[in-house]
Amino acid sequence: MKEQKKPYSERSDLERIESQWNKLSGLHTREEWSAAMVRAATAAEIAANLAIRKEFQTRSQFDAELVDEFLRWANGLGGKIQRLLIPLTVTQPYALAIANLRQVAERIGRARNEVVHQGHFCNDQEAKATIDDARHFVETLVKLYEPEFSLKEHARSE
DSSP states (O other), X not given: OOOOOOOGGGSOHHHHHHHHHHHHHHHHHTTOHHHHHHHHHHHHHHHHHHHHHHXXXXXXXXXXXXXXXXXXXXXXXXXXXXXXXXXXXXXXXXXXXXXXXXXXXXXXXXXXXXXXXXXXXXXXXXXXXXHHHHHHHHHHHHHHHXXXXXXXXXXXXX
């Protein structure tokens, strides 16, 4: 009997990142480059959510609903990094590592927005560049909070 998957709404941020990454692998293999790239960007945004939630848990007694409101207010990967994560971590020893992810987040967000808001169809190289940026972003950020974390390699078309 096939094991039932946990509903997406009940998954942790780490499980959601892994789900997005698994999905992008299949999409990329089927040459659905734009969709794969959007999944990679989504994984990056979920990684930012994870980091922001961890920072609020450490520094405040805000409840999860309020933190979720902050995440919606920050609006997108760039906003989450600029408006929430950088200010939350400015005094932390890993502040520079997070600040260095800002440009990567901007590239990911720009590529995602071209597809989602302008209807751009990206090619294999464009998708690969964004997926590589997303991998770097996700692994660098998540490892600050979950040191053993790593993404699985995804299949790439040659």
